[in-house]
Amino acid sequence: MAKTAFVDFKAVKAAITMEQVLQHYGLLEKFKRGTDSLNGPCPIHKGSNPTQFRVSISKNIWNCFSECKHGGNVLDFIAEMEKCSIHAAALKAIAWFKLDPEAMAAKNGNSESGETERPAPKAPVKPASSPKPAPAPSPESSVPNAPLKFRLDKLERSHPYLLEQRGLTPETIVDFGIGFCAKGMMADRIAIPIHNAKGEVVAYAGRFPGDAGDDTPKYKMPPGFRKSQELFNLDRACKEPADQPLVIVEGFFDAMKLHQHGCRKVVALMGSTMSAAQEELIRQHTNSQSHVIVMLDENEAGQAGREDIACRLSRFCFVRVHQFDQPDMEPEHLTPEEVQQLIGGVL
Ligand SMILES: [Zn+2]
Numbered sequence: 001m002a003k004t005a006f007v008d009f010k011a012v013k014a015a016i017t018m019e020q021v022l023q024h025y026g027l028l029e030k031f032k033r034g035t036d037s038l039n040g041p042c043p044i045h046k047g048s049n050p051t052q053f054r055v056s057i058s059k060n061i062w063n064c065f066s067e068c069k070h071g072g073n074v075l076d077f078i079a080e081m082e083k084c085s086i087h088a089a090a091l092k093a094i095a096w097f098k099l100d101p102e103a104m105a106a107k108n109g110n111s112e113s114g115e116t117e118r119p120a121p122k123a124p125v126k127p128a129s130s131p132k133p134a135p136a137p138s139p140e141s142s143v144p145n146a147p148l149k150f151r152l153d154k155l156e157r158s159h160p161y162l163l164e165q166r167g168l169t170p171e172t173i174v175d176f177g178i179g180f181c182a183k184g185m186m187a188d189r190i191a192i193p194i195h196n197a198k199g200e201v202v203a204y205a206g207r208f209p210g211d212a213g214d215d216t217p218k219y220k221m222p223p224g225f226r227k228s229q230e231l232f233n234l235d236r237a238c239k240e241p242a243d244q245p246l247v248i249v250e251g252f253f254d255a256m257k258l259h260q261h262g263c264r265k266v267v268a269l270m271g272s273t274m275s276a277a278q279e280e281l282i283r284q285h286t287n288s289q290s291h292v293i294v295m296l297d298e299n300e301a302g303q304a305g306r307e308d309i310a311c312r313l314s315r316f317c318f319v320r321v322h323q324f325d326q327p328d329m330e331p332e333h334l335t336p337e338e339v340q341q342l343i344g345g346v347l
Contacts, residue, residue, distance in 0.1 A: 007087060007090045007091065007094070009075060009086060009087075009090055012074075012075065012090045012093050012094060012099065013060070013073050013074055013075055015093075015097070015099050016074050016093055016097050016099075017057075017060055017074070018038065018055040018057070018060055018061070018062055018074055018077065019038065019055070019057065020097065021074055021077060021078060021093075022038065022043075022055070024096055024097075025043065025081065027040070027043055031055070032050065036056060036057050036058050037054050037055060037056060037057060038054070038055040038057065039051055039053070039054050039055075040053055041053060042064040042066055042067070042068060043081065044064060044068050044077075044080045044081060044224070045064065045066065045067040045068050045223065045224065047064075047066050047067060049066060051065075052064060052065050052066035053065075053066070060073065060074060061073050062076075062077055063146075064224070067223055067224060068080075068223070068224035069146055069148075069222075069224055070144045070145055070146045070224055070225075070226075071144060071146065072144035074093070075089045075090055075093065076089075076144050078092055078093060086276070087276075144226065144229060145196060145202040145203065145225060145226055145229050145230060146202065147196070147200035147201060147202055148200075148201050148202060148203065148204075151201065152181055152184065152186065152191050152193075152204055154182070155177075155178070155179025155180060155181055155191055156179050156180035156181075156182070157170065157173050157174060157178075157179045158170065158173075159179065159180040159190065159209065161180070161190060161209035161210060162178065162179075162180075162190065165209075165210070166253055166256075166257075166332075167257070168253075168256060168257070168260060169260060171260075172256055172257075172259065172260040175259070176192070176193070176233075176256050176259075177193045178190055178191060178192045178193070178256075179191060180209060181204075181206065185204070185206075185222065186204055186206035186220065188208075188209075189206030189207055189208055189209065189220060190206065190207040190208075190209050191204045191205070191206055192204060192205045192206075192207060192252050194225075194227070194230055194232055194270075195230075195233075195234075195235045195236075196230055196234075196235065197230075197231075197234050197235055197238065197281060197284075197285075198235065199235040199236075202225070202230060203221065203222050203225040203227075203230075204222065205219055205220070205221055205227075205252065205270075206219065206220035206221075207219055207252070208220075227270045227271070228275035228277055228278065229275070229277045229278075230270070230278075230281075231267040231268070231269065231278055231281050231282070232252055232255055232267060232268035232269075232270055233255050233259070233266060233267050233268060234267045234281060234285065236264070237264070237265045237266055237267050237285075238285045240264050240265035241265075242287075242289075242290070244265045244291075244343070245265065245290075245291040245292060245293050245320075245343055246265050246266075246267065246282070246285070246286065246290065246291070246292045246293070247263055247265060247266040247267075247292075247293045247295055247331075247342075247343065248266075248267055248268075248269065248274075248282075248292060248293065248294050248295065248296075248309065249266060249267070249268050249269070249295050249296065249331045250268060250269055250270075250271060250272050250296050250297055250302065250305075250330075250331075251268055251270070251297075251330070251332070252268055252270070253332050254266075254268060254295075254330060254331040254332045255267065255268040257331065257332045257334070258331055258334070258339055261334070261335075261336040261339035261340070262336065262339065262340060262343075263339050263340075263342075263343050265343075267282075269305075271305075272296055272297065272301040272302050272304070272305035273305050273308070273309075274305070274308070274309045274312065274313075279312055279313070282313060282317075283316055286316065286317045287316075287317070288316060288317060289317075289318075290317040290318065291317065291318045291319075291320065292313055292317050292318065292319050292320070293319075293320050293321075293322055293342070293343070294306045294309050294310050294313070294319060294320070294321045294322065295322040295331050295342075296309075297328070297329070297330045297331075298323070298324040298326065298327055298328055298329040298330070299327065299328055306321050307321075322342065
């Protein structure tokens with residue numbers, strides 16, 4: 001099989017059931033069957049409560065109400081179990097359930113079109129004819145981070161890390177709802193709420209306020225949260241005028257700082273790469289007339305990331321890649337004047 005084979009995720013999702021997947025993992029006997037559900041302990045976070053993980057049989061989706069606090073479709077489940085991408089999960093599903101990879105290959109841009117002869121078929125193994133639950137094309141299934149049911153309150157807004165070290169104004173701090181968290185999951189960290197495109201809080205990221213030591217991660221993310229499904233600040237950036245360029249940066253603080261300098265149409269990838277889900281979010285919020293500025297950090301990761309991102313986004317909008325003159329420069333370090341010049345000069 002070609003390494004970069006295009007896989008039609010929808011077809012794979014429709015061809016297998018959660019029940020089959022649980023059986024594959026030898027987990028089915030641990031689950032209790034309801035009228036339209038399978039209930040059991042969560043295999044992803046390896047919980048023990050027998051009602052924390054529920055599969056909807058008719059919708060063919062799952063949800064963990066405990067630690068993971070999210071759910072998804074069959075491929076999301078395999079990806080969580082195998083700690084792999086959705087693409088890799090689809091390839092695994094094809095192999096495990098002996099799906100017909102040709103039938104599963106997306107028609108567009110498939111490089112296997114030159115192949116004329118199929119290997120002589122053994123026993124037909126297409127599962128497509130057996131009765132299957134209707135695939136649930138619920139828009140929720142592609143955005144699996146569930147909105148949080150709580151808020152971190154009593155955050156300390158005037159923490160010196162934010163005002164002095166990061167140079168944020170009290171307005172920006174309040175605008176983004178960030179602050180120092182004294183206790184709980186993000187104790188002793190700066191809590192940064194992450195919203196989905198609809199503006200619902202789906203997670204808090206925790207930034208260590210200062211130079212973290214080797215054994216302290218700079219950022220802490222809640223277990224189960226998938227940052228690859230979100231773009232930081234997208235919920236607000238998408239309300240800005242359509243004729244303004246969308247600026248794509250790496251970090252939370254890049255986005256907040258640009259916002260402070262008047263560049264409000266800015267989103268952060270929360271890393272130096274763009275996931276397929278993030279690409280799709282950008283596609284949904286742009287059109288062929290839209291301008292995008294890719295402004296990653298001027299280091300090795302940023303340089304590699306921006307090449308790939310520019311190439312992928314240029315298929316559906318105008319893309320400009322910003323390069324800084326000095327190495328290790330980051331958007332966060334731009335002056336208000338430089339920011340104005342950058343976004344003003346694009347159109
Ligand atoms: Zn779980």
